[in-house]
Amino acid sequence: MNTTYKIAVLAGDGIGKEVMPEGLRAVSAAARRFGITLELTEFDWASCDYYAATGGMMPEDWKAQLSGMDAIYFGAVGWPAIVPDHISLWGSLLKFRREFDQYINLRPAQTFEGVRSPLAGRAAGDIDMMIVRENTEGEYSSVGGIMYEGTPHEIVMQQAVFSRRGTERVLKYAFELARTRARKHVTVATKSNGISISMPWWDARAAEVAGTYPDVAWDKQHIDILCARFVLQPQRFDVVVASNLFGDILSDLGPACTGTIGLAPSANLNPERNFPSLFEPVHGSAPDIYGKNIANPVAMIWSGAMMLDFLTKGSGAGRQAHDAIVAAIKSVLASGPHTGDLGGNASTTEMGQAIARLISDAA
Ligand code: NAI
Numbered sequence: 001m002n003t004t005y006k007i008a009v010l011a012g013d014g015i016g017k018e019v020m021p022e023g024l025r026a027v028s029a030a031a032r033r034f035g036i037t038l039e040l041t042e043f044d045w046a047s048c049d050y051y052a053a054t055g056g057m058m059p060e061d062w063k064a065q066l067s068g069m070d071a072i073y074f075g076a077v078g079w080p081a082i083v084p085d086h087i088s089l090w091g092s093l094l095k096f097r098r099e100f101d102q103y104i105n106l107r108p109a110q111t112f113e114g115v116r117s118p119l120a121g122r123a124a125g126d127i128d129m130m131i132v133r134e135n136t137e138g139e140y141s142s143v144g145g146i147m148y149e150g151t152p153h154e155i156v157m158q159q160a161v162f163s164r165r166g167t168e169r170v171l172k173y174a175f176e177l178a179r180t181r182a183r184k185h186v187t188v189a190t191k192s193n194g195i196s197i198s199m200p201w202w203d204a205r206a207a208e209v210a211g212t213y214p215d216v217a218w219d220k221q222h223i224d225i226l227c228a229r230f231v232l233q234p235q236r237f238d239v240v241v242a243s244n245l246f247g248d249i250l251s252d253l254g255p256a257c258t259g260t261i262g263l264a265p266s267a268n269l270n271p272e273r274n275f276p277s278l279f280e281p282v283h284g285s286a287p288d289i290y291g292k293n294i295a296n297p298v299a300m301i302w303s304g305a306m307m308l309d310f311l312t313k314g315s316g317a318g319r320q321a322h323d324a325i326v327a328a329i330k331s332v333l334a335s336g337p338h339t340g341d342l343g344g345n346a347s348t349t350e351m352g353q354a355i356a357r358l359i360s361d362a363a
């Protein structure tokens with residue numbers, strides 16, 4: 001039986017609207033080649049244009065409209081000239097992550113031939129890691145408040161919140177992921193020397209979960225030295241798992257060590273598939289380059305590859321489609337055409353078309 005996968009397409013703002021067509025071109029080419037049936041539905045909300053027209057980022061029934069979807073393919077949101085960033089972000093993307101329980105934020109970071117790493121002496125293949133960030137709790141909580149505001153006695157508190165369920169599930173995901181990779185290694189980010197209650201507890205959960213994966217090697221590192229090693233010895237990392245705040249920092253630092261932000265993809269996953277998962281480039285709407293058709297489409301396209309892989313559970317046609325898209329990306333990164341951030345002068349469309357052509361032609 002051929003399954004039809006329902007994809008919600010939300011381009012959002014700025015260059016989201018320019019890279020999305022290239023993402024869809026590549027995803028559709030791969031779907032056609034590997035016999036995956038996709039039903040794409042485009043929505044114009046979760047954008048600042050929608051906000052300007054309606055006073056809200058999304059319609060009241062956004063959750064109902066998206067609930068039957070298998071995945072959300074998302075461009076970027078934000079247009080600070082008309083909507084403050086905290087309103088556009090909390091009114092759309094952060095609602096998806098929390099209300100769809102997308103508790104895994106997965107970000108690969110890899111060096112490629114044809115892309116200069118800002119780290120001296122790093123070549124293609126030197127960096128190949130997966131950063132797994134907890135996406136729903138931890139340091140990013142809404143528990144807290146301000147008292148005696150505006151007085152000399154003013155105090156502010158914001159509680160970090162770690163649940164056993166939330167911690168165990170992200171750790172398990174990281175160990176399961178490592179099991180599927182060649183090196184089978186997990187690094188757990190911690191700060192149990194300084195944060196003396198929650199982080200020793202986090203370490204204990206890590207040790208417990210690690211005990212059930214005797215085939216996966218692991219270590220734990222304090223976040224400060226871990227950041228230093230991302231720069232000094234990035235080749236030692238395979239899967240890296242971290243709390244929400246530490247993961248946020250690492251998942252910008254990791255891709256930054258490999259080259260341009262125009263390459264970095266991400267997945268926000270609800271692994272149980274009770275809700276749709278969301279796939280998006282790491283970058284934002286880039287108002288400074290929007291309208292010129294010069295944005296690098298690779299992050300959007302690679303996010304689409306992760307989406308197809310997730311839809312078929314990391315095997316079968318979706319995995320083949322993923323691998324074909326990544327191979328086409330590698331080939332175009334190695335020999336062009338390249339957008340400006342990579343030192344070339346190709347347009348978004350030209351680079352996207354070159355990748356899509358390689359995906360189709362290899363058939
Ligand atoms: P940004 O990622 O949009 O841009 C940062 C810099 O990277 C800019 O100079 C931009 O031109 C460049 N850049 C980004 N993507 C590129 C690509 N594909 N190709 C070539 N160059 C690229 O981050 P910024 O400027 O901090 O935020 C702009 C807006 O995007 C804000 O409204 C912000 O809230 C929003 N944003 C949204 C995100 C999302 O939707 N997940 C993530 C980050 C920011």
Ligand code: MG
Nearest residue numbers: 248249251252
């Ligand atoms: Mg960030």
